Amino acid sequence: MNVRESFALALSSIWNHKIRSILTMLGIIIGVSAVIIVVAIGDGARQQMADDLFSTDENAIPLYFEQTTYEENGEMMWVEPPAVTGEQLDAVKEVAGVKYVLGTNSGWGTMNHNEHTADMEIIGVDNQYFIAKDLTLLEGRRLNTRDNDSYSRVAMIDSLTRENMFAADEEAVGAIIDINDNPYKVVGVYESTLPPEFRHMDEFSNGQMLMPRTLISMMFGSPEIDTINVIADQPDNLTETGFAAAEKLTELTGSEEGMYVAEDMSAYVEEFDSFYMTITLFISSIAGISLLVGGIGVMNIMLVSVTERTREIGLRKALGATRGQILRQFLIESVTLTSLGGLIGIGFAALVTAVAAVFLPFTPIINPVVVIVGILFSSMIGIVFGILPANKASKLSPIDALRYE
């Protein structure tokens, strides 16, 4: 009798005791599916988090000034970040892996035009900003170096502002608008970066404006550059590139009271990983107990089955079955039982994760390695817990087994 025939025999024997088999497999099913589901949900959440943190369309990492001295004469002290110049940022741009360094500032303005009033964010930019952010020019022109050098009182408005404040047939480029009671000239219109579903929600959704950063600095008395973003050539190297850029900038500014740092996004992921590892261990140990109990259940059922089938075993021996063949038959049966449990567990896990994907804000990812380990592990349980009953069956003396009532 070859393995395939033993397997067929095992399947028919399991099929003949459907309910009993399902109940026996329950522990295995629960154990295997629990591990797969937990890992899938964890991986999905982690992937989502990584996507959010390293959103590739942004591909920018901010540099912060972090003060290193806090006290002077026993008093708490606030260190003013050093003034950063455009030339310094141009030097940082030479750092390997850096594609752009964006130095910006910003302010809030109340815009009045055509009887419309709106508060909106104004970003102070240089000539690189538009290209680096990959913005789309709809009308007019972009801001250039001359605008910054000569403190031109010009602005670019986004498409949302144009929609809100201008009539459809009204020429926007060249129009004079009023911001904080001062006149500025519109030189261009660009496509709003706000996704449609977020428009018209709050002050951020009123629209946005770009102005020369020198002008913003003058209007609001703020530094010319107060926000620095580094854009990397390779999205994968963003964090490392940020570190290198921060180091360079610290060196250039020569501040002794603090340093520039790049926010290490991977730290968040690591934190999540350790949290998630704890949960995975917890659930896995429960799953492990479930598998153990399942294995003992399988052993119990196999022992019952050996007793029930004592005569069958005796007969098979009388017909020429060797001890090894009987052992193999029962072992294959218990392995089939637990492997089947493992397979059902995988199917169940697939179902649960598919349903969970609908309700969760992220998509669980089933890890094929866990699936394979699940199958192997459940088969192993079949061997470990099947060996005792199978051995018992194989050792029955044929005549005693045949006479068994």
Add this chain to the structure above:
Amino acid sequence: MIRLSQITKTYGSGSLAVPVLRGIDLEIGDGEFVAIMGPSGSGKSTLMNIIGFLDKQTGGTYSLNGEDVKQANEKQLAGLRNRHIGFVFQQFFLLPRLNAQKNVETPLLYAGVSKKERSERALGLLEKVGLKERTGHLPSELSGGQKQRVAIARALVNQPTVILADEPTGALDSKTGAQIMELLTELNREGKTVIIVTHEEEIAACTDRIIVLRDGLIVDDRKVTS
């Protein structure tokens, strides 16, 4: 050729020892047709089981075709059962979830015969025992006589030299029993050694030789004169 000399069988030990066979000397040649008779508890089944390698004697020697089988290990015994012996039991002992054909094929599984050949041999034998139309039936769908025919087909499928039938007609009415005896007689005519245990004189009368046991000893061994 079956040769038993001074075969004893004792169950239990010490003060609880029950001697069941107390020194059996017996020779059965190839192609003989033998009936074993005797009162209940005289040790007939025990003797059959020893001849069929289902049980081991306590003492004495048993040789099959000139070979002493005392030295045989578990695996070799399984092989001897598989190749040389065909069993027919009073209670049929068919596997309830397998159909007639699969039941007949079972010994071939353990002999490592290919699926195609298994099926051919099983169908051929079922036809021989007159169950051509019943090959797909489960044991529960067969009459007692039909079940015993399936069992006989199964006993024959490995082309053994010896057929051991322990009260093969015991669970059947006399008419069906007679049919089974006809089948066994035919097998003997084809050259098989057939040994049956029976209580019935008419059944024993079909054979060529009657051996009578009493209290674990052979008390009579005679040729049947028809």
